[in-house]
Amino acid sequence: MRETYLSWDEYFMGIALLSAMRSKDPQTQVGACIVNKKNRIVGIGYNGFPRGCSDQEFPWEREGDFLKTKYPYVVHAEQNAILNSTGNLSGCRLYVSLFPCHECAKYIIQSGIDEIIFMSDKYANTDSTLASKRMLDAAGVTYRQMGTIAVSIQLELKE
Numbered sequence: 592m593r594e595t596y597l598s599w600d601e602y603f604m605g606i607a608l609l610s611a612m613r614s615k616d617p618q619t620q621v622g623a624c625i626v627n628k629k630n631r632i633v634g635i636g637y638n639g640f641p642r643g644c645s646d647q648e649f650p651w652e653r654e655g656d657f658l659k660t661k662y663p664y665v666v667h668a669e670q671n672a673i674l675n676s677t678g679n680l681s682g683c684r685l686y687v688s689l690f691p692c693h694e695c696a697k698y699i700i701q702s703g704i705d706e707i708i709f710m711s712d713k714y715a716n717t718d719s720t721l722a723s724k725r726m727l728d729a730a731g732v733t734y735r736q737m738g739t740i741a742v743s744i745q746l747e748l749k750e
């Protein structure tokens with residue numbers, strides 16, 4: 592038997608990271624993958640503009656006049672994963688490449704997701720993340736950080 596197969600955590604985080612690579616955000620690409628108790632993927636998403644809002648017409652800027660930045664327009668990865676999901680998310684886990692912001696935390700809680708597995712916590716000291724953790728703690732949604740994963744795509748094609 593092979594000893595180097597991926598754990599479930601590595602597998603689903605790998606899918607979240609692969610999804611992040613679809614994002615057109617030049618600064619921060621986020622991917623999310625929702626998994627049920629049977630280890631079935633039930634939702635997937637990345638950060639991007641809503642349907643019909645073209646990347647040619649909407650800005651990816653971070654600074655300046657609010658309406659000329661990405662912030663009022665971008666749909667977060669977690670929100671897309673929840674909106675794209677196939678059914679009841681009660682008891683599901685969320686794999687996400689960046690710790691969810693306070694807005695996403697509300698949707699996560701209300702959807703019934705009860706565990707978050709994240710990689711980066713680069714905005715840990717911001718009010719958004721502090722508010723997010725406060726709500727998640729109050730609601731009993733647990734979260735844990737995964738260290739870096741080395742997923743190299745290497746298939747042995749045997750004749």
Ligand SMILES: O=c1ccn([C@H]2C[C@H](O)[C@@H](COP(=O)(O)O)O2)c(=O)[nH]1
Pocket residue numbers: 616618619620621637638639653661665666667668669689690691692693695
């Ligand atoms: O919970 C979150 C928080 C942020 N995002 C997305 C939204 C933006 O596209 C980027 C953050 O951009 P910065 O330039 O790093 O501020 O990440 C998300 O999908 N989920």
Ligand SMILES: [Zn+2]
Pocket residue numbers: 667668669691692693694695696
């Ligand atoms: Zn968010």
